[in-house]
Structure formats: C-alpha cells, structure tokens
Amino acid sequence: MTNESKSTPAPFQPNDRRGLKRFNAIEILAILLGLGACSIGLIGAIIGIPMILAAIYSAVFIPPKVNRGLYIGKCPHCGAAMSATHYQTEVDCPSCAGDVAVRDSRFIAMPKKTAGHKAA
Numbered sequence: 012m013t014n015e016s017k018s019t020p021a022p023f024q025p026n027d028r029r030g031l032k033r034f035n036a037i038e039i040l041a042i043l044l045g046l047g048a049c050s051i052g053l054i055g056a057i058i059g060i061p062m063i064l065a066a067i068y069s070a071v072f073i074p075p076k077v078n079r080g081l082y083i084g085k086c087p088h089c090g091a092a093m094s095a096t097h098y099q100t101e102v103d104c105p106s107c108a109g110d111v112a113v114r115d116s117r118f119i120a121m122p123k124k125t126a127g128h129k130a131a
C-alpha cells in the first residue's frame with residue numbers, strides 16, 4: 012500500500028483527576044440529590060446517605076470508563092496546532108478547515124468531504 016495518508020502524532024493528555032476533579036457530573040448530582048433527600052428528614056436520609064456514599068465510592072475507587080482528556084497535536088494538512096476531545100473521532104482543522112480523523116493518538120489527514128453522503 013503506497014496510498015498511506017498523512018498523519019501527525021497527537022499524544023493524549025488526560026484530564027486532571029486529582030482532588031475534587033475526580034467527581035464527574037453524575038456523581039456530583041447524586042451527592043446533591045442525597046443532601047437534598049437528607050434535608051427532608053429521617054426517611055430522606057435513609058435514601059440520601061447511601062446515594063452520597065455510593066457517589067464518593069464511585070469517584071474515588073472506580074476508574075472512569077472513559078479516559079477524558081484531549082488529543083493535542085498538529086494538523087496533518089497545514090501544520091497548525093489543534094486538539095480533539097476524547098469522544099471525537101473526526102475534527103475540522105480550525106485553520107484550514109481540513110477534515111482530520113483521530114485514531115490511535117494520531118491526527119490523520121482525510122480527503123475533503125463532498126456534499127452529500129451518496130457514494131458515486
């Protein structure tokens with residue numbers, strides 16, 4: 012295969028997960044709901060306290076399913092600095108608007124998309 016596309020290394024930079032940043036949005040919500048339930052009274056606390064403990068346990072002891080962070084590298088089309096978030100598999104270069112695929116910690120140059128999805 013000589014038809015290999017241009018690509019540039021884009022090392023993954025994981026988000027900081029120290030301290031309070033360990034808590035994700037769902038865990039924070041569970042803690043807030045738990046605290047709210049506790050304020051209702053004893054019955055609320057029976058529901059609320061386990062929710063808070065479960066959220067703390069989840070944040071502290073369970074590794075995240077998705078490694079949140081950024082791929083940071085250079086556009087394979089024009090060389091401008093660019094980044095992609097962990098959930099993106101395709102991004103547009105902010106400088107040249109070229110299509111770039113994100114795969115295996117690399118930015119891979121994609122041929123410019125034509126309008127419509129119908130293949131010839």
Ligand SMILES: [Zn+2]
Nearest residue numbers: 086089104107
């Ligand atoms: Zn570019």
